[in-house]
Amino acid sequence: MLFLLVTGISFIFFYISSLSLKPLPPWATDVRLLPLCFWKELSFSPICKPLQKGVFGVFWDFSFPSIVMAMKQATFSSKFEKKIQENEQFSVLDLPELTLDCILEKLSPAGLCSMAAVCSSLRERCISDHLWDRHMKQKWGKVLGPAAYREWQWFIASRRNLSVSEGKKSQGFFKFVWYVWPLTWFTSKFVKNNKKDSTSPMVDTVMSWFLALESGKFWFPAQVYNRENGHVGFMLSCYDAELSYDPQTDTFQARYPPHGRRAVAIESGIQWERLRVAPVDTPPHDLHASDCLNDLHPGDHIEIQWRRNKEFPYGWWYGVVGHSESCDGNENYCRCHSSDTVVLEFNQYTPGSRWRRTIVNRKDHREEGNEGDGFYGGIRKLHTSNEISTWKSLWPGDILE
Numbered sequence: 560m561l562f563l564l565v566t567g568i569s570f571i572f573f574y575i576s577s578l579s580l581k582p583l584p585p586w587a588t589d590v591r592l593l594p595l596c597f598w599k600e601l602s603f604s605p606i607c608k609p610l611q612k613g614v615f616g617v618f619w620d621f622s623f624p625s626i627v628m629a630m631k632q633a634t635f636s637s638k639f640e641k642k643i644q645e646n647e648q649f650s651v652l653d654l655p656e657l658t659l660d661c662i663l664e665k666l667s668p669a670g671l672c673s674m675a676a677v678c679s680s681l682r683e684r685c686i687s688d689h690l691w692d693r694h695m696k697q698k699w700g701k702v703l704g705p706a707a708y709r710e711w712q713w714f715i716a717s718r719r720n721l722s723v724s725e726g727k728k729s730q731g732f733f734k735f736v737w738y739v740w741p742l743t744w745f746t747s748k749f750v751k752n753n754k755k756d757s758t759s760p761m762v763d764t765v766m767s768w769f770l771a772l773e774s775g776k777f778w779f780p781a782q783v784y785n786r787e788n789g790h791v792g793f794m795l796s797c798y799d800a801e802l803s804y805d806p807q808t809d810t811f812q813a814r815y816p817p818h819g820r821r822a823v824a825i826e827s828g829i830q831w832e833r834l835r836v837a838p839v840d841t842p843p844h845d846l847h848a849s850d851c852l853n854d855l856h857p858g859d860h861i862e863i864q865w866r867r868n869k870e871f872p873y874g875w876w877y878g879v880v881g882h883s884e885s886c887d888g889n890e891n892y893c894r895c896h897s898s899d900t901v902v903l904e905f906n907q908y909t910p911g912s913r914w915r916r917t918i919v920n921r922k923d924h925r926e927e928g929n930e931g932d933g934f935y936g937g938i939r940k941l942h943t944s945n946e947i948s949t950w951k952s953l954w955p956g957d958i959l960e
Contacts, residue, residue, distance in 0.1 A: 652680055659684070668694050668769060691765035699772060702802075704836035707779040714777060715763050775804045775812075782875070783813050784833045784953055787826055794955045795907050797835065797862075798874040799843040800826075816843055816872045835949075838862075839939060843872035847937025852921045854940060855880050856896045857888070860947050863903060864936030873936050877950040878905045881916065903938075908959045 651659065663684060666674060668691075675685035684690075695703075771777035778801045786793045786800070800813040811829040818824075841847045847864055855861070859880040864873035881904040882888050882895050895902070900918050908914045917935055919927055928934035941947050 652678075663690055664693070666690075668773070671766075672770075686764055686766045688765045691769055695765050695769050699769070702781050702831070702834045702836060703779065704781070705840060706837060707781065710779050711768050711771075711777070712763070714771070772804055773806055775806060778803045778814070780837070782835050782837050783815075783826070783829060784835070784949075786813070786815060786874075787824060788828075791959065793874070794959060795877045795905070795950065795953060796865075796874045797876075799837065799872065802829070802834070818867070818871045838875075838946075841937070843874075845873075846926055847873075847939065849924055849938045851938060851940040852901065852919075852924055855901050855921070855938075857882050857886075857893065857902075860941040860950070861903065861938055862941065863938045865933055866936070867933050868930055869934065875939075876905065878903045880904075903935075907955055912960060914959075 651662075654662070663671065663674065671685045671690060675682045768777075772779070780799065781802050782797045783800050783802075784797050786796065786798045798815060800815045802811045802813050804811055805827075808828070809831075810827070811831075811834065812825065812827045813829055815824040815826070839847055851861075857880050861878055861880060862875040863878060865876045866873045880895075881902040882893065883898060883900070883902055886893050886895050899921050901921050903917050903919065905914055905916070913932060917927075917932075919935060919938070924938070926934050926936050941950075
């Protein structure tokens with residue numbers, strides 16, 4: 560009965576106050592919270608359990624969380640009303656935790672960096688990995704793989720060791736941000752507001768990795784389709800390289816491993832669509848262990864390692880599984896999949912070209928070839944339509960000799 564009485568008085572008060580154009584008095588905010596406070600006290604009362612099993616059982620189970628949330632929102636509202644009455648200025652830090660996090664999640668990378676330069680409280684929030692994971696995956700997810708992450712870990716460790724060997728204090732994470740971030744208006748403001756943090760160690764965060772990639776000062780491993788601007792000798796191939804981003808042109812620069820005694824080849828202006836993460840974790844000079852040979856049938860799409868000589872690194876070349884010369888291609892009579900050998904075709908070359916076909920041993924395939932025709936290495940079968948369509952989009956306009 561007491562609960563109903565207090566609730567009724569509060570409702571009448573709200574109804575009358577809503578008809579008035581004058582602001583509520585200071586005590587009104589406290590009065591309208593009485594029913595909620597009464598219910599909160601009731602939850603810890605000895606009569607709470609009988610109520611849960613009685614008439615208010617359904618209300619208790621489904622409405623109590625919303626009441627608690629309403630209490631929090633009412634408390635937050637009362638703080639703002641108090642500041643309005645006292646003509647105080649508001650800060651973004653006055654927002655509830657969830658609201659502030661939602662705002663920060665909508666900011667761009669540059670916006671997060673600018674917000675981090677405001678104060679130490681916002682700085683701690685703006686460098687959180689969960690805010691930067693989305694930006695990292697959205698822009699860099701398609702070109703960064705395990706090898707790139709290992710390179711980043713090595714980069715962090717080498718910079719720390721360099722600072723120790725030179726007998727200098729660590730420049731700190733925010734000095735590192737100043738070093739890699741290309742926007743001078745941001746760096747000067749950010750460093751100025753964080754001079755006191757210059758003794759803190761450089762940390763491994765998603766934000767620092769993102770900024771290092773954006774600056775172009777961090778080189779990472781990936782693979783490039785049709786290297787050296789689509790040189791005819793590399794059509795429908797994909798080679799390992801070290802890449803650096805150019806923020807001015809939104810393209811990449813690549814450094815390819817040296818071929819024997821040749822110098823490192825460098826290519827610039829590489830578009831995003833010509834890059835990919837290495838599909839297997841095999842170094843470019845090592846033979847990939849083929850695990851698909853028994854599953855290869857005519858018509859399957861494959862990639863195979865190939866190199867000019869044994870001093871060169873491998874590249875991955877696109878091809879399809881063909882039929883043997885004794886098979887007419889009739890599906891009802893074809894037994895090529897049970898043969899001890901597999902015919903591989905590279906149809907970007909003209910019929911009769913020495914690069915058009917090659918045969919590998921299905922049961923005991925290792926590196927096969929010679930100095931004249933090159934050496935064929937490991938094979939991987941393509942299973943996804945995305946991989947196959949990517950290769951077909953790179954098909955040369957003219958058949959190669």
